[in-house]
Amino acid sequence: MPFSFIEIEENKNRVIALILTFLVLFYFLTAYFLLIVIENYFASSQLRPGEAEFFFPPFTHVLSVLIIAALAALFHWTQSTSNLIPRMSMAVGALPIDKKDTYHQYFKNIVDEVSVALGGRPIEAMVIPSGSMNAFSLQDFNRRAVIGITEGLLSRLNRAQIEAVVAHEAGHIAAADSLSATVICSLSEIYEEIFTKLRAGLSKTRGRGVVILLLVFILLGIMNLLSKLLRYFISRQREYRADAIAVRLTRNPLSLAEALKLISKHWRGSGAQGARMESIFILNPKFNELDERENTLSDIFSTHPPVSRRIKILLDMAHLDEKTLEENLKNFRRASPVAKIQFKPDAVVKAESETQSKRWLIYSEQKWLGPFLLDELTQMRGIKPEQWVRREGQEATICAFQDWDLRNLFKKGAEKTGKDEKNSCPNCKTPLQALNYEGTPILKCSYCEGIFAEQGKISRIFIRKDATFSENTKRLAEILINTKDKFRVKYKDSKSVWILKCPNCMRKMRRQFFIYSYPVEIDRCIHCQGIWFDKQELEILQYIFENKEQFFSGKYF
């Protein structure tokens, strides 16, 4: 199955021609049908009763309808193919990768590898911030191509499996059926957009509702019909072909079989944003009976072939049977791309600068904090000259200004203390340290151990499962869930609290529960949606979320 760019170009032209013709025909037939109904209606009103006669519209009318239909089709086409990739990626809820995120970088590497295997064709990487497991590809007429996967997939499959999934999507791109799928989804998606806009407009303009309502009904009908008909264009054979190309690229049928098995067992994102564009995903987000059957009916209507059949073909290539695959997957553990960090202050940072390893403990609020390195102390502007400090490994307690090494700290930083600055801790006013937690970039105060996470980072932290939790965190989480009914009452009575300033946009944050069923108090910035967690709050939340089956399975609920 040789595929070259020339063949892809030819394919592209065929796709355009086919879909455009279909669109014109579709609009023409719809308009023609309406024309017949309307003309017959007027004709029958002029007839005397009993003289029923069927009336065909004259040729000039048909011609004008055809021209109007062609114009409508052209308009529809240009509207839905302009800005194709940004619009479609927004519709599925995919975001460009975050370069600072370890997982995203790792995914980008994999996409780059596959693009090399395709002969150096550039492919962009995108991620859907969702816990479901699925992957998709998009392509437009300007040879721009995107492969996206969900966070859930990224955090649950190993490298070889993700590579296989990406290669499958690259197969769609190479065969250009990703292009037709993208265009077709966009064609039916544009109605959705018009519809939502119309609905927003409708709520503003009361009064002339009937006309608009009628328009909405007509639009809805056309939309439904069109999206059903467009599905004929998407053959389920293309999934087999993409699987074949994936194996050709990676020479690893087993990993693709494993990936398909794992995806088919998990939540694939039904009900989530973008799930209705089923044909661009590797497996149908909705579990569909029709997909799993093999007959002419499902060959026509279904967008995806049966998973079991796909897995079987792949396993035949790998000379393996289904049972051993399941055995293998039972004790499947993946190697994490993120270093194992215990949540205690950055073991990593310390290990790196072991050479200058003088460390101090600081006495604050009745307890010893630390030990900290000199660099870390320089960053913590909250430290005062009269504060008690102790060198690590020594018993003698002295004031900070008495220590020779620490003295310089106060000389230089004297004018900088206690200011509200961007990216400084809302509690201690010290600069926050940029860290990666679970591969996600966050800001952490090394003094009070509070954490600031920007919008969108929390879902990543929740989905990934690399962190280990201390006994203390587990205990606190259990107590919290056991007593959460009390919190609820308290929350209702209290007024909203606005104390801390958002490290990102410097406006006040609102104190609230994360959500009602996870009653951890956090401060949320209502402008940038960033969240400030005090010490341990993030771990507690994360622990509850990652063990929610245990917490909410009758025992606590």
Place this chain on the structure above:
Amino acid sequence: MQFSLILLAFIIVLGGWFFSIYNALIRLKVRINNAWAQIDVQLKRRHDLIPNLVETVKGYMQYEKDTLERVIKARSQAVDASGLKDKAQAENFLTQTLRSLFAVVERYPDLKANQNVLKLQEELTSTENKIAFARQYYNDEVQRFNTKIQVVPSNLVANACGFTKKEFFEIEDKTEKETPKVKL
């Protein structure tokens, strides 16, 4: 008159056929060159990454000087290598030494917890995969080209215009030569 017309038509058709095959061969050749450039880019990237890795790892590995030196030596050999065969051999050796280095890294828990080392390791793994994929693509293209210049009728054009067979970028990696094992 009639005969000369037929002859003219024959010559035109023949010429068209000849040039179409010639162009196809040239297109394949350009693609091979492009594929080779791809490999080169990735090899260079690997050469650039190795000093960083050695620098990061050095501090931890007081007792593994040998391994590190071997990696550095293998790298400089690979950088200096010219010609397809030499290059393949030198890169092979570099891959092996890198593997032994990563095996050593596994033994140091401090290193495994270091995000920088992990990142470099990921970069190198990725680059190595890219090299493998670029090689695969190159060899596929070479295979297409070599087949094309040997089969009838395009071999006539190829012989006439002096196209010669291209070399594969082969690798003598033990794990790759073995038949894939069935995991049971």
